[in-house]
Amino acid sequence: MPALTGASSRTRVWIIVLALLLLGGGATAYTLRAASGRESQADKSAAPGFTLDGHTGALYVRSTETGRVARVDPSAPGGRVADGPVCDRFHAAGGTALCLQRRPGVPARSYVLVLDRRLREVRRIALPGIPSRARVSASGSLLAWTMFATGDSYARSSFSTRTSILDLRTGYLVKNIEGIPLTLDGHRYHAPDVNYWGVTFARDDNRFYATVATGGRTHLVEGNLGTWSARALRENVECPSLSPDGTRIAFKKRVSDGPREPWRLYVYDLATGREHPVAERHGIDDQALWTDGRTLAYGYGGGVWSVPADGTGAPRLLADGASSPTIATEPDKS
Numbered sequence: 001m002p003a004l005t006g007a008s009s010r011t012r013v014w015i016i017v018l019a020l021l022l023l024g025g026g027a028t029a030y031t032l033r034a035a036s037g038r039e040s041q042a043d044k045s046a047a048p049g050f051t052l053d054g055h056t057g058a059l060y061v062r063s064t065e066t067g068r069v070a071r072v073d074p075s076a077p078g079g080r081v082a083d084g085p086v087c088d089r090f091h092a093a094g095g096t097a098l099c100l101q102r103r104p105g106v107p108a109r110s111y112v113l114v115l116d117r118r119l120r121e122v123r124r125i126a127l128p129g130i131p132s133r134a135r136v137s138a139s140g141s142l143l144a145w146t147m148f149a150t151g152d153s154y155a156r157s158s159f160s161t162r163t164s165i166l167d168l169r170t171g172y173l174v175k176n177i178e179g180i181p182l183t184l185d186g187h188r189y190h191a192p193d194v195n196y197w198g199v200t201f202a203r204d205d206n207r208f209y210a211t212v213a214t215g216g217r218t219h220l221v222e223g224n225l226g227t228w229s230a231r232a233l234r235e236n237v238e239c240p241s242l243s244p245d246g247t248r249i250a251f252k253k254r255v256s257d258g259p260r261e262p263w264r265l266y267v268y269d270l271a272t273g274r275e276h277p278v279a280e281r282h283g284i285d286d287q288a289l290w291t292d293g294r295t296l297a298y299g300y301g302g303g304v305w306s307v308p309a310d311g312t313g314a315p316r317l318l319a320d321g322a323s324s325p326t327i328a329t330e331p332d333k334s
Helices: 008-042
Strands: 060-061 069-072 089-093 096-103 109-115 121-128 130-136 142-150 162-168 172-174 182-184 185-189 195-201 207-214 217-223 229-235 238-241 249-254 263-269 275-277 295-300 303-308 316-320 322-327
Touching: 008 263, 060 089, 069 316, 096 130, 096 207, 109 130, 109 142, 109 162, 121 162, 130 195, 142 195, 172 182, 172 217, 195 229, 207 238, 217 249, 263 295, 316 322
Parallel strands: 089 130, 089 322, 182 229, 195 238, 303 322
Antiparallel strands: 060 069, 060 322, 089 096, 096 109, 109 121, 130 142, 142 162, 162 172, 182 185, 195 207, 207 217, 217 229, 238 249, 249 263, 263 275, 295 303, 303 316
16 A cells, blocks of 8 residues: 555545534534534423412413413403413323423324423323324323324314324323224224224223214214223214213204304203203304313314203303313312
């Protein structure tokens, strides 16, 4: 091998120096991006002191302006304390909170964040899709969420969803409940277009209700986690919400085939099979919340409203510029 000349030695040295600079720059850039990501995620967390603790019965909502969860408090400036985590969907019960965060980028991706009663993150799950529905059982032990897999609106015919259930007692996660054996019209039913969304849990932490769509129709289904089975109960029911006493279900009923306000908010009695509309006459595209045994809360027109569940009265604005209403509750021991 020929000996290196002075010029070629200097060239080799400069190449090595340049390579080291590039490698160092890349590492620095990676470190800065990672730090930026941590700071960005930290910015999405609840501020210290913003918790569910000590606020049983308080109404929490998601601010449509900032995306942060806020506690409605008439004595606070602006009528709310808005220092909660950033969420696209939020629900809490039994000292557990569920926060769905849309992540930037294409295809659509999201984080599912499980939070404790101080709204500190205890588990994070990365999943594809756009956040749609979120529910926590009364005990705080079971969580369910729905993501749009394709599409972003229930008013359109071209959408599909993935609904998941997480049991915090065991840590077991069902990423998509579409595989649950379904009984429809008294027979086991199989179809490639089966879609579930809008889970609501019974107090026994075993039964749940949800919407299933197939063949162009929607049905209310009752599911059983213990036997891992589901059966259809009634047609034309979407986004069910079970009352605290387990006797009634608030739901969206399709009353029009048009794209503008196709639903009305109804209440269904599980024992008698009778249903009635509530006094809200606008088209509600939300999974209503029972704030108690007599009243429903829901998002509409950029605000959170309430209405009596028995069909009397009139809608009342609870919080402007808000969505995702939830009531802070202690763990249900029944």
